[in-house]
Amino acid sequence: MAKTNEELKMIATQVRRDILRMVCMAKSGHPGGSMGSTDILTSLYFNEMNQNPATWTRDGKGQDMFILSAGHMTPVYYSVLARAGYFPADELGSFRQMGTRLQGHPSVRKNLPGIFQASGSLGQGLSAACGLALGKKLDQDPNFVYCLCGDGESEEGQIWEAGMFAVFHKLDNLIAMTDWNGQQIDGPVEKVAGEGDLAAKWEAWGWKVIVADGHDFDAIAKAFELAKAGKGSGQPTMILFKTEMGHGVSFMAGTHKWHGSVPKPEQLEQALNELGETPLGDF
């Protein structure tokens, strides 16, 4: 049963609370990008993906698969997985602690359900997603492969190697997304690397390109609908989601400063007050 926008908003609010509490407990982690892509991943796991935690296996047979190419966004990834039922939400409190299944970047070595591949060394996840999509084609498995990249990450040359490969091999079961927030660790993307117009670049690469507001649940749903309609076209899809780093908390929004730094206790309190509590409850 599809979630309503109100339900999605409530889950996303809880996920943002989880993100902030996780990084504050761990005293490390990447809250900014996580909060920026929260609405996308919430929509993806709760409404878009054909996925089932109860029957999940790493080979992804018979289900949709997801790769977090921008692997540092584990806070949002783990929170969404937990809230979707892959593991108990209480485990979120172990994030980045010694012995945890919730490693700083996704690991397949800790038997954490939901993780298909290790990621974090930027630029590599889209290639893995291409392999998953090709594997599904060989197996005549009609499900989709999703992959979330960062715009900063897209400075890596391998992203564009994968971009060429996906078109050449007609991976129309691959739906890639870019968290297009315009920020990276050292500052605004345009000032760090002059990346330019990602929409024009992906179009030139031969992809179907959709640009959407990554904080508007209707726009997100519409983008996925268009992307899925591309099945059979022989063309992979890139959804460029316009997002805001740190979205949802006034003092964190729209700046690179919260890419990889953690709020102080009083800042956490203010952030949680701004977000408000949800019926799902904190872990």
Place this chain on the structure above:
Amino acid sequence: MKKYTDTGKKDTRSGFGVGLLKAGQANPNVVALTADLKGSLKMDAFAAEFPERFIQCGIAEANMVGAAAGLAITGKIPFIGSFAEFVTGRVYDQIRQEVAYGCTNVKIASSHAGITLGEDGATHQTMEDIALMRALPGMVVLNPCDFNQTVQATIAAAKYNGPVYLRFGRPSVPNFTPEDEPFVIGKAIVLNEGKDVTLIATGHTVWEALLAAEALEADGISAEVINMATIKPLDEEAIVKSAKKTGAVVVAEEHNMAGGLGEAVAGVLAKNLPTPVEFVNGQDRFGQSGTPSALMAAYGLDAPHIAEAAKKAVARK
């Protein structure tokens, strides 16, 4: 000394091509990827028989590694093929993240390894690849010595569940191992029993070690020859057993000193049975253009150099 007959020179990369085809016939999950080197890697027969399971990646090795990892996650057994330098040094991080740390069942088919790549020169001659691959936790490192053994090593790699680095080469070399001898990963093969010195060789240096053993026999030195086709996991028991018998060891490899088989063997002996060891390798150098045999001689990797090293090792007993 036990006699070995060269049944006709062949390149080990052609052994890979035959092994890949056989592995593909035996298991429909075997797929092959290359970065614009289908012909050089002898993947043509596989590609012709299984066109849908042959995946051309273009000159983009980094993406090839990731795509192979993805295919492996879905249950395929991907072999990725390129020149040794471009499928190790160029993509070390991709192999580390996607294959080794990522626990994916990817087989790295590494052709034109070592200095015998020849005329293309140092840009393409890696003498460091074994070190890179050995350093990765859980990576199996194979370096078969001739055509027949490369066929079998390829089949064994396909059957093994886990990452494998399979190293072979370009030049035609004597083909002397049994045609249908199954390759056992992690097991050293004693080619000749001896009592004065142990010659441990891998890849193209194995035939050279046999020639050296013949020459040594004429000088009254009895050399044991071990084909160390698996470099990791290393057959420590075979090394210690032989060193206990002979008391002197030579390690020969078409690779530099740092991180190679020589250091691995020395480590085993230092821990278990301190023994004089001499090293036949590229030392700490880059290669250059030349014919394979001229380069093997110039870089001190051929039979006369192995025999000379054996005498030095014996003298240190």
